[in-house]
Amino acid sequence: MAELKLTDVAKSYGSVDVLKHIDLDIDQGELIVFVGPSGCGKSTLLRMIAGLERITGGTLEIDGQVVNDMPPSERGIAMVFQSYALYPHMTVYDNMAFSLRIAKKSEAEIKEAVTAAADKLQLGSLLDRLPKALSGGQRQRVAIGRSIVRDPKVYLFDEPLSNLDAALRVATRLEIAQLKEQMPDSTMIYVTHDQVEAMTLATRIVVLAGGGVAQVGSPLDLYERPENEFVAQFIGSPKMNLLAGKITGTGDQTTVALDGGGTAVSNVPSGADLEGATVRVGVRPEDFVAADGGDYVFEGDVGITEALGEVTLLYFEPQGQDNPVIGKLQGIHKDLRGKTVRLTADPSKVHVFKDGVSLLFPEGKNVTVAPH
Numbered sequence: 001m002a003e004l005k006l007t008d009v010a011k012s013y014g015s016v017d018v019l020k021h022i023d024l025d026i027d028q029g030e031l032i033v034f035v036g037p038s039g040c041g042k043s044t045l046l047r048m049i050a051g052l053e054r055i056t057g058g059t060l061e062i063d064g065q066v067v068n069d070m071p072p073s074e075r076g077i078a079m080v081f082q083s084y085a086l087y088p089h090m091t092v093y094d095n096m097a098f099s100l101r102i103a104k105k106s107e108a109e110i111k112e113a114v115t116a117a118a119d120k121l122q123l124g125s126l127l128d129r130l131p132k133a134l135s136g137g138q139r140q141r142v143a144i145g146r147s148i149v150r151d152p153k154v155y156l157f158d159e160p161l162s163n164l165d166a167a168l169r170v171a172t173r174l175e176i177a178q179l180k181e182q183m184p185d186s187t188m189i190y191v192t193h194d195q196v197e198a199m200t201l202a203t204r205i206v207v208l209a210g211g212g213v214a215q216v217g218s219p220l221d222l223y224e225r226p227e228n229e230f231v232a233q234f235i236g237s238p239k240m241n242l243l244a245g246k247i248t249g250t251g252d253q254t255t256v257a258l259d260g261g262g263t264a265v266s267n268v269p270s271g272a273d274l275e276g277a278t279v280r281v282g283v284r285p286e287d288f289v290a291a292d293g294g295d296y297v298f299e300g301d302v303g304i305t306e307a308l309g310e311v312t313l314l315y316f317e318p319q320g321q322d323n324p325v326i327g328k329l330q331g332i333h334k335d336l337r338g339k340t341v342r343l344t345a346d347p348s349k350v351h352v353f354k355d356g357v358s359l360l361f362p363e364g365k366n367v368t369v370a371p372h
Contacts, residue, residue, distance in 0.1 A: 010057030076153030
């Protein structure tokens, strides 16, 4: 299996820069997930690694060898596409064996490889079927099996679950997670727009935006310690609330007087030079709790409630905010619609951003994304 190193990688189409300054080290055995808004270059970057798109700047190394000009067939890459791309007239066995026959492997080697891959993917009883006789999830497993038999250096997955319904997506996601456990040394790169897939499958997540990398880290790092407002709102559903205010207290904790009248206290430290600075306070909907006393972070009138059983989502009227504030309270709260509610949050759950960058990461960069 392989290690990958991307150094200042760029992609442009004429005068249009799609990706620029991509620096990324991927270790052997990692499952790296690329996420980002539509059009951010996730699939383009994956195709550049596969050799299906030309790299217009920087270098891509696989196991220490620069492969910029190496054809796809020589890179040791196997790719699983969003569409299954199975040969409809071939059985499952023949679909999985096809690349090995092209490589002129012996029938004994082919049978051994296909059987081993089928056992991993629970396809042993389906080897004689045609693709039309399979469910969507089974077809995707065959597509994955076709990659496994080649024993590649790197597996590339381009939104492999997008064509499945919700139930099949969950089941196949679990199968991919189990497959990774069976192949701990395999290096996998996975593109998705579904952050649940990213959070549950990834060793590390690469958030792409604005033509570059917004942040790289483990799923919980990105959730708990976002470096900028973009990542803070992109990771998590519903997205993080951002409330404008000014810093009124600095030190080991930061106190912010919010424009809406509330006061937020955060465990994020700040220097005395930030006294009076205009900032935005970030609180995830699930980190809000009902304020029992007089102190509160946010106060507003509940416009809409969504009772989901274990939690209730409260949507507040904007009242000067760019977007509605959302609270996610534990339990069922049927009687809050139209009422004024005060919410607060533990200081350990309160983020502070200045000029789009977290105070925890003063050297970080603000990320802006042009609307589509």
